[in-house]
Amino acid sequence: MFFKKYLFGDTAVYFIETPVEGFEGKTTVGFAAYPKEVEIDPKKIKIDSLVQAAFTGDEALVDYSLGVSMRNRDSSLVKVVRQTEFMGGTLNTYLTDGKGNEYVHRLRYDHATGVFTVNMRYENRTKRERILEALPSLSLGGISAPASGTTAGLKLHRMTSAWSRECRLKTDDFAHMGLEMSWARYGVKSEKWFQLGSMPNRGYYPFGAIEDPESGIIWAAEQEAPFSWQAEVYEEKESCSLSCGLADYETGHWRKKIPAGGSFTTENARFVVTRGGIDRACNALVREADRRLSVPESEESMPVLYNEYCATWGNPSAEKVEKQLAAVAPLGVKYFVIDCGWYRPEDKGWNNAVGDWYLNQTLFPDLRATVQKIREKGMKAGIWFEFEVTGRDSEAFRFEDVHLHRGGAVITSKNRRFLDLRNRDVSDYLNEKLLRFLREYGFEYLKIDYNDSYGVGCDGAESVGEGGRKVAEESLLWLDKIKETVRDIVIENCSSGGSRIEPLRMGKVSMCSFSDAHECPEIPLVAANVSRVVPARQMQVWAVIRRNEEDARTIYSLCAAMMGRICLSGEINPRKKEKYALIRAGLDFYESVKEIVRRGEFSIDCDVTSYREPVGRQIYTKDYRGKRLVIVHRFKGGQPFTCGNAGYKLVSAYTDMAYSCENGELSFPEGEEFRGGAFLLEREDGE
Numbered sequence: 001m002f003f004k005k006y007l008f009g010d011t012a013v014y015f016i017e018t019p020v021e022g023f024e025g026k027t028t029v030g031f032a033a034y035p036k037e038v039e040i041d042p043k044k045i046k047i048d049s050l051v052q053a054a055f056t057g058d059e060a061l062v063d064y065s066l067g068v069s070m071r072n073r074d075s076s077l078v079k080v081v082r083q084t085e086f087m088g089g090t091l092n093t094y095l096t097d098g099k100g101n102e103y104v105h106r107l108r109y110d111h112a113t114g115v116f117t118v119n120m121r122y123e124n125r126t127k128r129e130r131i132l133e134a135l136p137s138l139s140l141g142g143i144s145a146p147a148s149g150t151t152a153g154l155k156l157h158r159m160t161s162a163w164s165r166e167c168r169l170k171t172d173d174f175a176h177m178g179l180e181m182s183w184a185r186y187g188v189k190s191e192k193w194f195q196l197g198s199m200p201n202r203g204y205y206p207f208g209a210i211e212d213p214e215s216g217i218i219w220a221a222e223q224e225a226p227f228s229w230q231a232e233v234y235e236e237k238e239s240c241s242l243s244c245g246l247a248d249y250e251t252g253h254w255r256k257k258i259p260a261g262g263s264f265t266t267e268n269a270r271f272v273v274t275r276g277g278i279d280r281a282c283n284a285l286v287r288e289a290d291r292r293l294s295v296p297e298s299e300e301s302m303p304v305l306y307n308e309y310c311a312t313w314g315n316p317s318a319e320k321v322e323k324q325l326a327a328v329a330p331l332g333v334k335y336f337v338i339d340c341g342w343y344r345p346e347d348k349g350w351n352n353a354v355g356d357w358y359l360n361q362t363l364f365p366d367l368r369a370t371v372q373k374i375r376e377k378g379m380k381a382g383i384w385f386e387f388e389v390t391g392r393d394s395e396a397f398r399f400e401d402v403h404l405h406r407g408g409a410v411i412t413s414k415n416r417r418f419l420d421l422r423n424r425d426v427s428d429y430l431n432e433k434l435l436r437f438l439r440e441y442g443f444e445y446l447k448i449d450y451n452d453s454y455g456v457g458c459d460g461a462e463s464v465g466e467g468g469r470k471v472a473e474e475s476l477l478w479l480d481k482i483k484e485t486v487r488d489i490v491i492e493n494c495s496s497g498g499s500r501i502e503p504l505r506m507g508k509v510s511m512c513s514f515s516d517a518h519e520c521p522e523i524p525l526v527a528a529n530v531s532r533v534v535p536a537r538q539m540q541v542w543a544v545i546r547r548n549e550e551d552a553r554t555i556y557s558l559c560a561a562m563m564g565r566i567c568l569s570g571e572i573n574p575r576k577k578e579k580y581a582l583i584r585a586g587l588d589f590y591e592s593v594k595e596i597v598r599r600g601e602f603s604i605d606c607d608v609t610s611y612r613e614p615v616g617r618q619i620y621t622k623d624y625r626g627k628r629l630v631i632v633h634r635f636k637g638g639q640p641f642t643c644g645n646a647g648y649k650l651v652s653a654y655t656d657m658a659y660s661c662e663n664g665e666l667s668f669p670e671g672e673e674f675r676g677g678a679f680l681l682e683r684e685d686g687e
Contacts, residue, residue, distance in 0.1 A: 008109040011273045012036040032142030033273045046239040047142035049076035054134035069190040070134045070248045100126030115272045115288035121265040124258045132256045134248035138269035144239040145212040159205040164517040166498040167205050167529040179235050194230035197453035199499040220281035224267035224504035227472035228252035254465030282532040283601045290535035295510045296488035303334030310544045310569035314341035314350035317363040318370045327572040329377040336374045337382030348393045352415045355390030357433040371442050382445030387434045389416045404458040418454040421474035435485045450495040479508045511540045518542045522611040524560035524633040528604050528620050536597045539564030547571040558586035559676035589654040593629045600624035626683040633676045640670045648681040
């Protein structure tokens with residue numbers, strides 16, 4: 001029997017050949033990972049195949065699994081041909097089913113973060129066409145509680161996402177999900193979560209983690225997911241597997257023909273095995289994402305930006321921009337973004353006019369001059385586009401042949417249609433309307449919005465799922481074209497707020513619009529949640545200022561935005577000197593803690609249940625090199641609470657909250673509601 005153990009940092013990974021129950025003489029090879037100090041008996045561990053490919057016509061190996069899971073079809077019966085280990089933490093495992101279906105399991109380890117990156121490559125050596133219906137990027141098996149050797153007591157962490165409520169942590173125990181072994185060890189249990197379409201952070205973020213509370217071990221994984229994806233906890237017998245990847249045929253209507261001699265490689269998944277809870281695991285994944293980033297030089301200092309949307313609500317103009325510039329330039333803002341509406345027809349609204357991209361000459365009679373004024377104030381000029389769609393009020397909307405179809409009919413979602421980015425005419429059109437526009441007017445910042453999804457997929461491929469995947473692939477290539485057109489351009493990923501936050505797209509942009517919860521009381525709650533999956537220097541959090549708002553509201557907003565990148569918006573009036581000074585003080589405090597924001601490890605302590613009517617408080621903490629940033633938000637209820645920081649001393653604060661600090665413990669008395677504060681502390685021993 002094949003057995004290999006490899007040590008990567010604090011993690012041991014295992015490749016274990018095991019018999020397939022019910023099939024005499026048949027074996028397969030599984031993949032497991034545990035903290036290196038945990039003893040694993042390869043004879044006792046229950047594990048299924050690390051290759052979970054499914055092809056049209058495959059037989060299921062397990063009773064009653066059809067319609068429940070596409071795992072463990074007969075294509076999963078594989079053997080290891082060889083393994084190749086490279087310096088730097090890369091391990092390739094070559095496998096075959098002996099019938100010409102061959103696979104390469106690619107595993108890479110990041111020593112700085114403890115995070116593994118894995119994908120799967122299928123190579124068709126059968127001398128005939130094969131039709132793939134499933135191929136997860138990751139199948140991590142053999143997961144059980146070390147004390148019992150079963151899944152009893154395990155918990156599953158996921159992140160639910162919806163518009164203005166992105167990435168909220170959801171934790172369920174295996175027992176209540178029905179993921180317990182039956183008395184006769186019979187049947188399979190499966191818990192799937194997924195998203196269909198071109199808004200991958202809708203319903204769920206592509207993430208999952210299994211935790212054993214008794215030992216503290218947590219297996220956490222996320223996946224690159226530009227299109228429909230799925231994750232699954234599969235339990236059979238005493239242990240379970242965690243898999244993730246492209247949505248399969250039963251979930252996402254995905255089939256792909258692989259010709260003889262052809263191949264298919266999945267997107268990457270990443271996982272970490274650690275102890276210390278969900279925030280510890282998420283910190284590792286976020287640090288690894290941050291290490292992979294390559295952004296323009298202007299991004300390295302995490303400059304504050306201003307977006308005029310919450311001042312004009314889709315009705316910008318050269319005159320308004322000039323007034324806003326005068327207000328925000330003294331605050332040290334480095335990017336000024338002109339949002340939607342610059343193309344608005346005289347007789348139509350901005351939302352449904354996307355697609356034609358005719359500059360409104362009444363609003364901007366000389367756009368070059370406007371861009372030049374932004375530059376003269378020491379800022380990069382930004383512009384908003386939603387270039388992948390057309391709106392009902394545009395001329396382009398009527399040309400059905402350039403749009404996506406499904407079942408021969410053009411896909412229409414209320415007021416939007418979706419351009420077929422595979423179409424040469426579409427490419428030529430966007431070269432003119434988008435790329436030439438950016439060059440001609442000198443924009444150095446592009447906000448890419450995307451406000452609907454084309455759903456399960458489209459025509460033009462072997463399956464609607466594959467059609468949709470190919471279009472998403474083209475969408476990502478446009479990011480490369482944009483960066484080739486404008487050197488060092490700053491790209492913001494927006495999609496009804498955060499609906500296209502996912503690791504692959506985020507690796508190609510500078511920032512994301514984390515949410516559309518611009519002025520909502522829940523903005524600090526959403527910001528904290530998104531920080532679990534997006535590096536702080538990419539997470540753009542809006543602080544919307546209103547002319548007559550109370551100082552408490554200004555502080556509340558700015559403190560929430562300090563969890564990531566501050567994006568100012570709204571009505572900033574330098575003539576209101578006290579308010580202006582309050583904003584300036586907040587930005588100065590942010591400047592003093594930027595390094596902690598960017599590089600620190602976070603922890604989140606929150607007792608809020610309802611986001612729309614929040615009651616309670618949230619304590620968001622970041623630590624970096626002996627310094628600690630504590631961001632506190634109190635909601636309804638006004639109950640007293642404390643935040644212990646033993647061994648630390650308070651250095652500075654930005655707040656209007658009543659508080660005291662003794663021996664590092666921050667105490668907040670009963671009373672005030674909807675207040676925020678940011679506190680900088682340092683270790684007393686200076687370490």
